[in-house]
Amino acid sequence: MSSFLSYATNKKTLDDINVSKKRVILRVDLNVPLDHNLEVMDTTKIDSSLPTIKYLLKNKASVILISHLGRPKGKVEERLRLLPVARKLEDKLGQPVLYVKSAVGPEVERIVETLRPGEILMLDNIRFYSEEEENEPEFAQKLASYGDIFVNDAFGTLHRAHASTVGIARFLPAVAGFLVEKEIKYFAGIFENPQKPFTVILGGSKVSTKIGVINSLMKTVDKLLIGGAMCFTFLKTLGKKIGKSMYEPDKIDLAYHILEEAKKNNVEIVLPVDIVVASEVTNNAEKDIVSVDNIPDNMIGVDIGPKTIEIFKSKINGSKMIFWNGPMGVFEIPRFANGTLSIAKIMAEEKNAITIVGGGESVMATNIAEVQDKMTHVSTGGGATLEFLEGKKLPGITALMDKD
Numbered sequence: 001m002s003s004f005l006s007y008a009t010n011k012k013t014l015d016d017i018n019v020s021k022k023r024v025i026l027r028v029d030l031n032v033p034l035d036h037n038l039e040v041m042d043t044t045k046i047d048s049s050l051p052t053i054k055y056l057l058k059n060k061a062s063v064i065l066i067s068h069l070g071r072p073k074g075k076v077e078e079r080l081r082l083l084p085v086a087r088k089l090e091d092k093l094g095q096p097v098l099y100v101k102s103a104v105g106p107e108v109e110r111i112v113e114t115l116r117p118g119e120i121l122m123l124d125n126i127r128f129y130s131e132e133e134e135n136e137p138e139f140a141q142k143l144a145s146y147g148d149i150f151v152n153d154a155f156g157t158l159h160r161a162h163a164s165t166v167g168i169a170r171f172l173p174a175v176a177g178f179l180v181e182k183e184i185k186y187f188a189g190i191f192e193n194p195q196k197p198f199t200v201i202l203g204g205s206k207v208s209t210k211i212g213v214i215n216s217l218m219k220t221v222d223k224l225l226i227g228g229a230m231c232f233t234f235l236k237t238l239g240k241k242i243g244k245s246m247y248e249p250d251k252i253d254l255a256y257h258i259l260e261e262a263k264k265n266n267v268e269i270v271l272p273v274d275i276v277v278a279s280e281v282t283n284n285a286e287k288d289i290v291s292v293d294n295i296p297d298n299m300i301g302v303d304i305g306p307k308t309i310e311i312f313k314s315k316i317n318g319s320k321m322i323f324w325n326g327p328m329g330v331f332e333i334p335r336f337a338n339g340t341l342s343i344a345k346i347m348a349e350e351k352n353a354i355t356i357v358g359g360g361e362s363v364m365a366t367n368i369a370e371v372q373d374k375m376t377h378v379s380t381g382g383g384a385t386l387e388f389l390e391g392k393k394l395p396g397i398t399a400l401m402d403k404d
């Protein structure tokens with residue numbers, strides 16, 4: 001494990017460079033949840049980015065912020081503009097955050113030219129450009145041309161080899177920000193001293209990305225508790241009827257393979273035994289609790305049931321390290337939030353365990369459950385955290401300069 005750790009811990013950081021009077025391109029992960037009125041629902045990621053931003057402004061850098069929001073797939077989506085995030089950041093900083101409705105082009109160039117030390121500009125959603133996820137070199141070079149230094153503080157996006165995380169680092173001196181440094185240091189500590197039994201709780205909707213991760217965690221995890229939409233792919237694999245629940249038909253074979261591998265590796269996979277089902281995913285929908293053997297054809301699974309919560313609790317109790325990523329149900333709707341909030345509280349009560357939470361929505365759930373400060377570490381990364389935990393080299397880290 002030590003060679004893997006040194007690749008990440010040996011990177012230059014903000015402490016290694018002088019930023020005064022420099023134009024700093026700061027990649028942040030401000031992929032925050034927005035509600036229907038485009039209000040920021042959880043500010044954890046914004047708050048976590050503040051130490052680096054404040055340091056840069058105080059040290060007279062002019063700051064050009066780049067972030068993505070959601071997955072617009074290379075096209076402008078009005079509801080995914082970064083304006084609400086810029087306004088929230090402005091409140092937190094107590095100084096204006098300039099915002100431009102593009103990320104490259106004449107408008108950006110005009111503002112960048114006039115940006116003074118101690119001023120900050122937020123570019124619009126970088127994923128409005130297909131070149132971002134393609135890591136297109138000319139696009140990366142264009143972005144790089146706006147600054148003198150590149151600082152990557154987007155911990156949650158370090159697993160993406162995109163133009164604004166990896167491509168741009170080829171054209172500028174590139175260092176880690178304080179958040180990236182902190183998360184790396186924290187997880188490095190965990191790797192150096194892993195605590196067993198290690199229990200992982202997975203849920204959420206990003207089934208395809210997380211199923212791959214389960215596979216690679218197989219060697220380190222003792223117990224794997226699966227809820228959220230993800231559990232329906234597994235239940236389907238086991239021949240259960242899942243009604244109209246969200247699942248991924250093309251991942252059935254993979255789920256089967258994971259169940260087999262778990263047996264071979266002595267990993268205990270724990271699936272729900274009861275499910276909260278609803279006629280539709282709304283607050284007024286008809287709702288019921290059913291066994292996983294009796295999910296009605298016309299109903300949707302929206303949360304884990306009370307028996308499952310008790311079983312998950314018994315598995316969590318006594319673990320020495322617990323990692324949770326992905327809500328147990330559609331917790332954004334209060335009537336379907338019980339499973340998710342219960343898991344947050346059960347974890348928080350494990351005083352003798354290292355408790356780690358990662359993932360935008362899971363972190364938000366710890367906030368709603370008012371247990372965030374009771375966790376050992378609340379990570380700003382979802383997929384990035386999982387990949388880091390499994391020992392993959394994150395391209396966003398690799399792209400940064402090594403310490404001399």
Ligand code: ADP
Pocket residue numbers: 203204205206207227228229230246301302303325326327328329330331332358359360361362363382383
């Ligand atoms: P995180 O951000 O914590 O990593 P994800 O992004 O993977 O989590 O997934 C979060 C989303 O998963 C939430 O918006 C939640 O509504 C959704 N979700 C959880 N369970 C279900 C379910 N049974 N059906 C549909 N969506 C679900």
Ligand code: 3PG
Pocket residue numbers: 029031070071156157160359360381382383384
């Ligand atoms: C996250 O929310 O985990 C990060 O912002 C990365 O988002 P992505 O999974 O859409 O790349």
Ligand code: MG
Pocket residue numbers: 359360361382
């Ligand atoms: Mg998420």
